[in-house]
Amino acid sequence: xxxxxxxxxxxxxxxxxxxxxxxxxxxxxxxxxxxxxxxxxxxxxxxxxxxxxxxxxxxxxxxxxxxxxxxxxxxxxxxxxxxxxxxxxxxxxxxxxxxxxxxxxxxxxxxxxxxxxxxxxxxxxxxxxxxxxxxxxxxxxxxxxxxxxxxxxxxxxxxxxxxxxxxxxxxxxxxxxxxxxxxxxxxxxxxxxxxxxxxxxxxxxxxxxxxxxxxxxxxxxxxxxxxxxxxxxxxxxxxxxxxxxxxxxxxxxxxxxxxxxxxxxxxxxxxxxxxxxxxxxxxxxxxxxxxxxxxxxxxxxxxxxxxxxxxxxxxxxxxxxxxxxxxxxxxxxxxxxxxxxxxxxxxxxxxxxxxxxxxxxxxxxxxxxxxxxxxxxxxxxx
Numbered sequence: 001x002x003x004x005x006x007x008x009x010x011x012x013x014x015x016x017x018x019x020x021x022x023x024x025x026x027x028x029x030x031x032x033x034x035x036x037x038x039x040x041x042x043x044x045x046x047x048x049x050x051x052x053x054x055x056x057x058x059x060x061x062x063x064x065x066x067x068x069x070x071x072x073x074x075x076x077x078x079x080x081x082x083x084x085x086x087x088x089x090x091x092x093x094x095x096x097x098x099x100x101x102x103x104x105x106x107x108x109x110x111x112x113x114x115x116x117x118x119x120x121x122x123x124x125x126x127x128x129x130x131x132x133x134x135x136x137x138x139x140x141x142x143x144x145x146x147x148x149x150x151x152x153x154x155x156x157x158x159x160x161x162x163x164x165x166x167x168x169x170x171x172x173x174x175x176x177x178x179x180x181x182x183x184x185x186x187x188x189x190x191x192x193x194x195x196x197x198x199x200x201x202x203x204x205x206x207x208x209x210x211x212x213x214x215x216x217x218x219x220x221x222x223x224x225x226x227x228x229x230x231x232x233x234x235x236x237x238x239x240x241x242x243x244x245x246x247x248x249x250x251x252x253x254x255x256x257x258x259x260x261x262x263x264x265x266x267x268x269x270x271x272x273x274x275x276x277x278x279x280x281x282x283x284x285x286x287x288x289x290x291x292x293x294x295x296x297x298x299x300x301x302x303x304x305x306x307x308x309x310x311x312x313x314x315x316x317x318x319x320x321x322x323x324x325x326x327x328x329x330x331x332x333x334x335x336x337x338x339x340x341x342x343x344x345x346x347x348x349x350x351x352x353x354x355x356x357x358x359x360x361x362x363x364x365x366x367x368x369x370x371x372x373x374x375x376x377x378x379x380x381x382x
Contacts, residue, residue, distance in 0.1 A: 003016055008260060015107055015132065015133055015134050015135040016104070016105060016107055016133065016134050016135070016137055017105075017106045017107070017134075017135060017137035017213070017216065018106075018107050018108075018109070018124050018134040018135065019106070019107070019108045019137045019138055019139075019140060019212070019213075019215075020108075020109050020111065020117050020120050020121065020136075020138075020140070021033065021108055021109065021111070021140050021142075022110075022111045022115060022117045022138045022140070022141050022142070022143030022159060022161045022165075023113060023141050023143065023144075023158075023169075023171075024113045024114075024140065024142075024144065024151045024155060024157065024158035025113030025114065025162065026113065026142070026144060026147065027113065027142035027143060027144045027171055027267055028142055028144065028171040028172065028204065029110055029113070029142055030110070031171075032142065032169065032171070032204060032207065033047065033108070033110055036108075036208075036209055036212070039208060039209040040228055041209040041210060041213065042106065042108075042209050044103065044104050044105040044106060045104060045105070045106045045107070046092065046101075046104035046106070046107050046108075046112065047106055047107075047108050047109075047312040048088065048107065048108070048109045048110070048357065049110045050074055054283050054290070056208070060120050068367065071310075072378065084148060085109075085119075085120065085123055086123060086127060089107075089123075089130055089133075089134070090106075090129065090130075092107075093133055106137075106213075108260050113157075114157055115157070115161075116157060116160060116161075117141075117160075117161060118160075118164065118165055118311050118312055121139070121164075121311045121314075122311060122312075122314045124136050125311065125314055125315070125316040126308075126314055130167065131316075132318070135216060136216050136309075136316070137213065137214065137215060137216040138166035138167060138212075138214075138215030138216045139145045139164055139165045139166050139167070139215075140165065140166070140167045140169060140212055140215070141161045141162050141164075141165035141167070141168050141169070141199075142168075142169045142170075142171050142204075143158070143162060143168060143169070143171070143188070143192060144171055144172050145170050145171060145172045145173040145175065145185050145188060146172050146175055146176065146181075147177050148170070148188045148192075149184060149187065149188050152188075152191065152195075157163065159195070159258070160290065160338075162192055162195055162196055162199075163195055163196050163258055163290045163291065163336050163338075164196075164290055164291045164311065165199045166198075166199055166200070166215040166216070166230070166335070167199060167200050167202060167207075167211075167212055167215055168192050168196065168199045168200070168201050168202070169203075169204050169207045169212075170185075170188070170189065170192075170201070170202070170203050170204065170319070171204045172204075173185060173203055173204070173205075173341075186239065189201060190234050193235075194260070195258060195260065196260060196336060197232075197235040197236045197260055198231065198232040198233065198235050198236070198260075198293075198336075199232075200215075200232070214226065216230060226325070227295060227321065227323060227325040228325040228326050230293070231293060231294065231295055231332060231334060232334070233262050233332040233334055236260065236261065236262045236334070253355070257338050257339050258336065258337070258338050259335075259336075259337050259338075259342050260289070260334075260335070260336050260337075261330070261335055261342045261345075261346075262332055262333065262334055262335070263294070263332075263333040263335060263345070263349045264330055264331060264332055264333075265297070265330060265349075265353045265355075266330050266331075267297075267353070267354075268297040268298055268299040268302040268331075269296065269297065269298060269299060269331065269352070269353050270298070270299045270300075271298050271299070271300055273352045273353070273354075274296060274306075274352070276296065276352060277349060277352040278308070278310075278315065280348065281345065281348065282310065282313050283313075285337075285340050285345075286312050286313025287312060287313070288312075288337050288340040289310060289311070289312050289313070289335075289337055289340075290311070290312070290336045290337060290338055291310070291311055291335075291336045292308065292309070292310040292311075292315075292333065292334070292335055292336075293305055293307075293308065293309045293310070293320075293333070293334050294307070294308050294331065294332055294333030294334055295308075295324075295325070295331065295332055295333075296308060296331045296333065297329060297330065297331050302329070303323065303324075304320055304321060304322060304323070305320075305321050305324055305329075306318050306319070306320055307319040307320075307321060308319075310335070333349075
């Protein structure tokens, strides 16, 4: 018979923070990782390095090549090797639990420069076992100050990496000394902020472990206090109205397809209405939802808000907070979408909130629409 003390010893520890480090080719991910690994705050960090190509090279440039650094097989971190990522994470958890590797308290995955970070996020957000053992602590995306504008113009991968990030790190700004380069750097910063207003924008010289850690929805010890910083809905005020119109005139060809906005509601929404809204949005427009994150006042208990987080068609199980993180008790849902107009999403939202515009269907009509595929439950991960 297993004693109580043995059962406690075998109980899994709290979920480990899981960080995705991404950025286009040549942005400086390995250089930043080398520096971060020397920080005492990352002393108990395990690093997974994914590569692209037949021969692994990047791991030779990482100084801390020991039991805390694991090189995944060649290939882009995308759907084609998603099973490998699951196998790797399950394997390191088994070895940690059995004492075969040094205990780690945090995991960082460095993706290849050509990677779409969404499949990595989906893995952590939906896998039944990994959801219990890891909590998503954020996406860090690096953008090269010298080549950043060209990357955003020409490569959808680089644009998406910036659009889904919680922290955007501008690298190589020290190379922009001439006035023309300084002006180009200023345009790049503004473009990144307009693309993803809720992300914190930092120079690489500012990007220490303390600035990059705990970027996720909550820390187990202080979850309510951290939600406001994670959501950062107030940052969107700078890109609304005239500022947004001015940006649109100079936006790159891909930026014109991406829209950032906030859905709001002063009154609590019924849980069933929220479920129908998110199910419809996810089923009909999942591929266009780059990132959705929000705090929602529900009518069944308005004092305890719900935190939601989605990447494309996948939503993390919602989190109910014990209290509001600030004095503002209104619903705020941050949306970063591609090929989907704000007016369409806002129209659906207003309908399900009981505030439909003139000559538009209300929630009952939308829910009864035979074209509505339904959802099968809030945040169904199918």
